[in-house]
Amino acid sequence: MSVDLVKTVDAIRKRLQSARLSGKIIGLVPTMGALHRGHFRLIKEARQDCNCVVVSIFVNPHQFGPGEDFEHYPGTLESDLAHCEELSVDVVFAPRVEEMYPREQLTFVEVAKLGDYLCGPHRPGHFKGVARVVLKLFNIVQPDRAYFGEKDAQQLAIVRRMVQDLNIPVDIVSVSTVRESDGLAISSRNQYLGRKERQRVPVLYRVLQIAKEQIQAGETGSQHILRKALRVLEEEPLVEVEYFEVVDPEQMHPVSKVVGSVRVCAAIRIGSARLIDNILCERE
Amino acid sequence: MSVDLVKTVDAIRKRLQSARLSGKIIGLVPTMGALHRGHFRLIKEARQDCNCVVVSIFVNPHQFGPGEDFEHYPGTLESDLAHCEELSVDVVFAPRVEEMYPREQLTFVEVAKLGDYLCGPHRPGHFKGVARVVLKLFNIVQPDRAYFGEKDAQQLAIVRRMVQDLNIPVDIVSVSTVRESDGLAISSRNQYLGRKERQRVPVLYRVLQIAKEQIQAGETGSQHILRKALRVLEEEPLVEVEYFEVVDPEQMHPVSKVVGSVRVCAAIRIGSARLIDNILCERE
Numbered sequence: 021m022s023v024d025l026v027k028t029v030d031a032i033r034k035r036l037q038s039a040r041l042s043g044k045i046i047g048l049v050p051t052m053g054a055l056h057r058g059h060f061r062l063i064k065e066a067r068q069d070c071n072c073v074v075v076s077i078f079v080n081p082h083q084f085g086p087g088e089d090f091e092h093y094p095g096t097l098e099s100d101l102a103h104c105e106e107l108s109v110d111v112v113f114a115p116r117v118e119e120m121y122p123r124e125q126l127t128f129v130e131v132a133k134l135g136d137y138l139c140g141p142h143r144p145g146h147f148k149g150v151a152r153v154v155l156k157l158f159n160i161v162q163p164d165r166a167y168f169g170e171k172d173a174q175q176l177a178i179v180r181r182m183v184q185d186l187n188i189p190v191d192i193v194s195v196s197t198v199r200e201s202d203g204l205a206i207s208s209r210n211q212y213l214g215r216k217e218r219q220r221v222p223v224l225y226r227v228l229q230i231a232k233e234q235i236q237a238g239e240t241g242s243q244h245i246l247r248k249a250l251r252v253l254e255e256e257p258l259v260e261v262e263y264f265e266v267v268d269p270e271q272m273h274p275v276s277k278v279v280g281s282v283r284v285c286a287a288i289r290i291g292s293a294r295l296i297d298n299i300l301c302e303r304e
Numbered sequence: 305m306s307v308d309l310v311k312t313v314d315a316i317r318k319r320l321q322s323a324r325l326s327g328k329i330i331g332l333v334p335t336m337g338a339l340h341r342g343h344f345r346l347i348k349e350a351r352q353d354c355n356c357v358v359v360s361i362f363v364n365p366h367q368f369g370p371g372e373d374f375e376h377y378p379g380t381l382e383s384d385l386a387h388c389e390e391l392s393v394d395v396v397f398a399p400r401v402e403e404m405y406p407r408e409q410l411t412f413v414e415v416a417k418l419g420d421y422l423c424g425p426h427r428p429g430h431f432k433g434v435a436r437v438v439l440k441l442f443n444i445v446q447p448d449r450a451y452f453g454e455k456d457a458q459q460l461a462i463v464r465r466m467v468q469d470l471n472i473p474v475d476i477v478s479v480s481t482v483r484e485s486d487g488l489a490i491s492s493r494n495q496y497l498g499r500k501e502r503q504r505v506p507v508l509y510r511v512l513q514i515a516k517e518q519i520q521a522g523e524t525g526s527q528h529i530l531r532k533a534l535r536v537l538e539e540e541p542l543v544e545v546e547y548f549e550v551v552d553p554e555q556m557h558p559v560s561k562v563v564g565s566v567r568v569c570a571a572i573r574i575g576s577a578r579l580i581d582n583i584l585c586e587r588e
Contacts (some may be wrong), residue, residue, distance in 0.1 A: 029471060043325055126417055127435075127469035132410045151411075152470070159471040185411035186436070187313060187443040 023104045024111045029160050032113045034073070036161065044071035048163035048190075050154060053077040053114075054094040054208040055103045058198045062167040063107045065195050074161050075104050077114040082125070083149030094208055113161065120156065129155055130183070131178045134272045138174050138263055138285050139296065147178050154179055158190055166190050171197040171205050173283055173298045177272050197297070199225065204214040205297045212293035220258050221290055227252050227287040231266070231284040237302040240278040253288070262287035262294065269300060278303060307579045308395045313444050316397045318361035320445065321357070324459055326355050332447035332474075334438060337361040337398075338378040338492040339387045342482045346433065346451040347391045347426035349479050358445050359388050359400040366409070367433030378492055392414050397445065404440065413439055415462045415469070416557045422458050422569050423580065438463055442474055450474050455481040455489050457567055457582045481581075482510065489581045496577035504542050508572055511536050512583040515550070515568040519585040524562040526550040537572070546578070553584060562587060 026032045039046060044095050047070030049062045058073075058277040066073045077100055084090035099113060104112050128148060135147040158166065168176045198206045203225030204218075213221060227249040234245045246264055253261055265274045269283040278301070310316045323330060331354030333346045343359075350357045361384055368374035381398060388396050412432060419431040442450065452460045464476050482490045487509030488502075497505060511533040519530045530548055537545055549558045553567040562585070569582040 035475070040500065041325065041327055123468070125469050126415050127466045128414045128416065129470075130412045130414070132412065134410065156471045159473060161501065182411045184407070185409050186413075187440045189317070189443060 023109050026113050039072045046072045046163045048161045048166045049075045050157050052079045053100050054096050055100045056206050058206040061198050062195050066167050074111045074112050075109050080153040083146050131181050134178045167193045168193050174272050209293050217291045223256050224297050228284050232299050232301045242276050258290050260289040308394050310397050323356045328448045330448045332445045332499045333359045334441050336363045337384050338380050339384045340490050342490040345482050346479050351450050356394045358395045359393050364437040367430050415465050418462045451477045454478050458556050493577050501575045507540050508581050510536050512568050516585045517582050542574050544573040
């Protein structure tokens, strides 16, 4: 059976109606396309849990800021469909921008506090755009479960909080980050790396591990933890650090002391790429 | 069969699960209790259209401002239940505040522009509170249809827009205002009127009609229309006018010229009561 490609809100609702009425568990994997092994893991998880797997492919203009890479964001619908077929996805929902935003959007959804640090200040409006489009996709697909990658940990925290606060009837499933053999987290934006940059960029994961090792060894002072790791980053001339923080894993605000579990999060710029990564650390 | 009283989110979801799976049409009438003939009309409409009628009763603290009547808002659950029983309601959902807001709410929903005039500036935060609680109720009950009174026209416009913008899978049904024989729109807040105030307050509907008559007679200048009606209001010493506007019926912003249909909206204070009313006017 081949994957269904559906492009309109009415059509996806109609397509899923019988699945819903027959009590099937519907899983949604929201993506911006350019599917890679990170997405594949999300889809495989969904395939294991659900009777009906929907992958949405929508590059949402409202979550890109001016000067960001909306215009150049990789679009590869044909190969995305082939991957979905291979992974036994039931439906791909790939609406056009006008289908998702047929009129001026006057409704805004904001999750306060959780976007105050990390990517928030560097990408004004980004998480508002994410929260709204995720809510729209939830309302359109009405999934029982939705799958998000841990690589975008702040997005995941914001979506989780929105779901709790608004009583959205969906289970959020987080899926661990897929990495290259040298530790680089897989991301559509890795395509922007030149050969030299690609060689140097595993330093991002390395410094997260340095932070984690210190925490596991009993170090609790965030400043101390970060300083040691930052020294390694600063030896990389191609890398510019955007942020590097030890944060509370739910509230996503920096903590000065490690108590219980924390997440160490970083964003760097290297060449024309902006890459993010993070690691959950629990004291042993 | 007697009406079911359900107080928790889990219980209402469980209660409605079989109705949903058997394809029943679920209708929601969101109320703050103190049910009166205005609500009865909403419920009757829902009863005609739907196989399963849910009335929610929840006095939402987040839509009352400081100094407003949250503390004194009439609560009459027993007689509300009796009315629901009489009207063949299937389920009353009456959660406690802690059930609806078990933790700090970080998620905010705002419909821009539509709250800029009329009640918006006089009740800061009110429509944000309304939008969020309505969205929560929609997510909890997942109705096919939801019923709102035209008396709260600005609320209705905001809910409609939120539903469109966020692709919420619910049909919004508007129900015309129920009035006393002298024209007073029925409202829970009419209880706040003293005997003398009650005698004078029909002037509110009278001046809306004066505005409507002018529009039907071909007058198009909003200032002219309002001035004539305001003169009548100003003769009432007990009445203080909060606003009186001719607005676009979807965008809810004042228009200087009547083109197509408009809504004339007013809010007055009389004694300790604040009353609103409106009338849709189409040129003939």
